[in-house]
Amino acid sequence: MSKWRHIPEALEQRRQQGLYRKRLTLASPQSCHIKVEGQEYLAFCNNDYLGLANDPRLIESARVAMSQYGLGGGASHLVTGHIEPHHELEVRLAEFTGRDRALLFSTGYMANLGVISALVGRNDKVIQDKLNHASLLDAAQLSGARLLRYAHNDPEALRGRLESDTDSRSLVVTDGVFSMDGDIALLDQIAPLCREHDALLMVDDAHGFGVLGGEGGGCAEIFGLSQSDLPLLVGTLGKAFGTAGAFVAGSEELIEYIIQFARTYIYTTSMPPAVAAATCTSLDIVREESWRREHLVSLIQQFRREALALGYQLMDSDSPIQPILIGETEKALELANALRKKGILITAIRPPTVPANTSRLRVTFSAGHTQQDLERLLEALQQCREMTV
Numbered sequence: 001m002s003k004w005r006h007i008p009e010a011l012e013q014r015r016q017q018g019l020y021r022k023r024l025t026l027a028s029p030q031s032c033h034i035k036v037e038g039q040e041y042l043a044f045c046n047n048d049y050l051g052l053a054n055d056p057r058l059i060e061s062a063r064v065a066m067s068q069y070g071l072g073g074g075a076s077h078l079v080t081g082h083i084e085p086h087h088e089l090e091v092r093l094a095e096f097t098g099r100d101r102a103l104l105f106s107t108g109y110m111a112n113l114g115v116i117s118a119l120v121g122r123n124d125k126v127i128q129d130k131l132n133h134a135s136l137l138d139a140a141q142l143s144g145a146r147l148l149r150y151a152h153n154d155p156e157a158l159r160g161r162l163e164s165d166t167d168s169r170s171l172v173v174t175d176g177v178f179s180m181d182g183d184i185a186l187l188d189q190i191a192p193l194c195r196e197h198d199a200l201l202m203v204d205d206a207h208g209f210g211v212l213g214g215e216g217g218g219c220a221e222i223f224g225l226s227q228s229d230l231p232l233l234v235g236t237l238g239k240a241f242g243t244a245g246a247f248v249a250g251s252e253e254l255i256e257y258i259i260q261f262a263r264t265y266i267y268t269t270s271m272p273p274a275v276a277a278a279t280c281t282s283l284d285i286v287r288e289e290s291w292r293r294e295h296l297v298s299l300i301q302q303f304r305r306e307a308l309a310l311g312y313q314l315m316d317s318d319s320p321i322q323p324i325l326i327g328e329t330e331k332a333l334e335l336a337n338a339l340r341k342k343g344i345l346i347t348a349i350r351p352p353t354v355p356a357n358t359s360r361l362r363v364t365f366s367a368g369h370t371q372q373d374l375e376r377l378l379e380a381l382q383q384c385r386e387m388t389v
């Protein structure tokens with residue numbers, strides 16, 4: 001009898017629970033209109049919130065940079081992989097976020113693993129919101145620190161955690177915009193609490209950076225949080241910025257510490273320099289083309305008004321993440337399938353990604369969606385309404 005029988009058993013169990021995950025293969029660029037298995041779909045699934053993933057100006061910047069710097073990073077940043085476009089992007093991200101410095105990582109997942117495991121260890125605490133992104137929870141485990149979680153977006157519950165043991169160091173970590181619910185962390189209350197308790201605050205603003213604020217500065221901009229209010233700001237570049245990678249921004253001292261001690265920074269190849277060059281162009285567009293954010297807000301407001309009027313249950317979100325709460329996994333899948341037959345693609349999110357009985361259709365909006373796209377979605381939702389009652 002093999003010791004590895006749990007592998008086929010786990011697969012079979014996933015199938016039986018209706019939780020088996022399958023990938024789609026796109027035959028088109030990432031966009032609101034995608035081609036999958038010869039079919040065109042209107043999609044509300046990606047995190048390309050500003051519609052930049054396929055912007056010709058980003059592609060041109062990457063092309064120019066590739067002719068100058070080649071394709072691969074070829075080494076880690078600390079060996080010879082730190083190339084001019086990387087450096088320029090770091091300088092510009094620091095300036096944009098109003099921090100001393102910014103440090104690039106190859107992905108947001110690696111930024112979170114690296115930063116948290118560098119900053120805390122066995123004798124420390126990491127205090128996290130219950131709904132934080134998987135990478136933040138994994139990071140806590142990797143660090144060896146004691147993980148304490150608090151009720152979702154509840155500053156009083158956080159206070160309880162901070163007061164429970166005041167001897168050890170505490171790192172407080174929260175998503176800026178929660179990825180499966182779309183609500184925004186109450187940083188105006190969380191930041192002062194952290195300061196009061198000498199806890200270091202880290203915000204992962206993967207879904208807010210580029211999207212929220214007049215200039216796209218994200219949660220730090222809308223709450224007006226300086227470097228001393230919010231010492232560790234993580235942003236990702238694969239979502240609103242339309243490219244790939246991530247950064248952490250903060251004080252000179254913290255960034256130097258992370259360079260020295262973050263293993264996911266030290267032991268990995270730098271991102272292709274052309275990606276960094278394209279991201280510099282993206283940063284200009286994010287700051288200047290505020291119409292993208294304004295268009296998004298108007299899509300979101302109209303969607304909320306009309307979907308609620310149809311009797312759908314939405315969540316408390318002003319962000320481009322607008323989940324339609326269904327509850328039962330089968331019903332959520334049924335609705336997703338019915339929409340798919342109408343040429344509309346929306347991902348059903350089910351356990352274990354979200355808690356049991358909170359399966360949902362995670363609708364995400366992009367500045368690339370038109371008014372007609374939204375109307376098509378609303379019409380289809382109207383036609384499918386009876387499935388969810």
Ligand SMILES: *Cc1c(COP(=O)(O)O)cnc(C)c1O
Pocket residue numbers: 106107108109110112133135175179204206207236237238245246
């Ligand atoms: C997407 C996401 C990440 C991971 O970023 P990648 O660059 O895609 O690895 C981290 N945190 C949150 C909250 C995210 O939504």
